[in-house]
Amino acid sequence: MKILVCISHVPDTTSKINFTEGDTKFDTNGVQYVINPNDEFGLTRAMWFKEKQGASVDVVNIGGAETEPTLRKALAIGADSAIRVNTPATDGYAVAKQLAKVFTDGGYDLVIAGRESIDYNGAMVPGMLASMIGANFVANCISLEVDGTSVKAVREIDGGKETVSTALPLVIGGQKGLVEESDLRIPNMRGIMMARKKPLNVVEPTDASEETKAVSFEKPAPKGAVKLVDADNIDELVSLLHNEAKVI
């Protein structure tokens, strides 16, 4: 089985989110980048398929050279090789189009992507990719078993979960549950050394124009200070929620 794991290069959760150039660009100044958390659960599940079922695992990112440390980290965790499509990730459609080309050129059986990236939160690339390449698709995937070309997957739904049967070729939008937090791997020194020697292939993009464009950004209005209510005066809390906040 040939697995492609999509890796988004995203600001760490603790990063300050600011914008420059008249609020039209994300300010990357001082921002630490990480593997998108949803992708990391998927990458770790891919390692399981590699170790238990002999799968090969490639990782891919659509982005400039600045995303390479994130791909190297994925290699250090255990991926066999990396692909970087040398173009900025603009909108979900354009990214899916680039991934579709990588999928077709590489002859993959399974694409593991994250449910959504924690920066743009579009939650659309995996579904668009599946549709473009004519593969089956499971969103919000929290469990994945592959036997030959048969697949059993579990999808999180509103208020519960749903078990589905499907087949390769398949794209999933994965999330926590594919593996647990405690299963995530921190690259060790040997992994980091080996990652330096693994192939990281830079490929030029295919034609893909964007369909949506973020024209400006804004931050939520600053929040007022918390209103503290005395623990012995819960009547006041009920009254505030009813009369002031109007939520009960």
Add this chain to the structure above:
Amino acid sequence: MPKQKIMSILVYTESENGKFKKAALEVVSYAKAIADQMGTTVTAVAVNANDTEALGNYGASKVLLVKDDSLDAFNAKKYAAILEDAAKKESSKVVVVSASANSKYLAPLLAVGLEAGYVSNVVAAPSNVSPFTVKRSAFTNKAFANTEITTDVKIVGLSNNSFGLVESGGSASVEDFSPSIPESGVKVESVDKATDKVSIADAEIVVSGGRGLKGPENWGMIEELAEVLGAATACSKPVSDLGWRPHGEHVGQTGKPVASNLYIAIGISGAIQHLAGINSSKVKVVINTDPEAPFFKAADYGVVGDAFEVVPKLIEKLKAFKAANA
């Protein structure tokens, strides 16, 4: 000039056991606002729904109703095909979907089918219809992006509870709709869903517990508080990692997103990953013994106190309030 076909705003109205979800009425209200901006009408697409009159009241002029028992189990590919057919039939230039798990599942497939630009997590009516520009939340609720859709056909995914319900008192005609439905390679084997509880996605109020509750045996009062409020129950990541509560209740960056009107956090310190996931809730209340807990910086109302004393009191006061306002 040949007569233009009507280009109604198409909206997918999700139902469950024949009844529309609140989010369905909200997206119809939203679609009506766009229709008014663009001088057109709203056409809703419903599958196996019964109470189609409800949609007229929120602004739909027409309902395309698909009745097919084989569609009782949701299938993203089949449902996307239905909407694609409907959009073509209506010559729709704008399609509106909700932020439910199923709508978010089908929307990317529909976008490719219609060659439409799709923007999710939209929080307000378009600021402009030419160029078509909507405000969406991004950076896990830490910012908004004003986003233009440049394609001829546009898909808007509306965040739950961001627009609200707007009754317009109209009525809708109902038309049977029988699109051709493709085969799908994904088959539902089983669904595991609590039917007697409000889901986090549909809830207007969410009551959430953290490690401060000390153990799973103490969740009785969380459930009781949720029951009094008609709320969904949720939990922090450590609580689900410890196995005190099911994973489906975990809210936060890697768990479920919450966009409720009221979010009550009990014994949750407020790690940044947690706050990122719940920040689009409108009103936040924190109950925690530690006045330095970061949640107090994010909350609107706070009680510094022991949950084991405060929560029972809150339940008692809310019961009295409900009785007085019944």
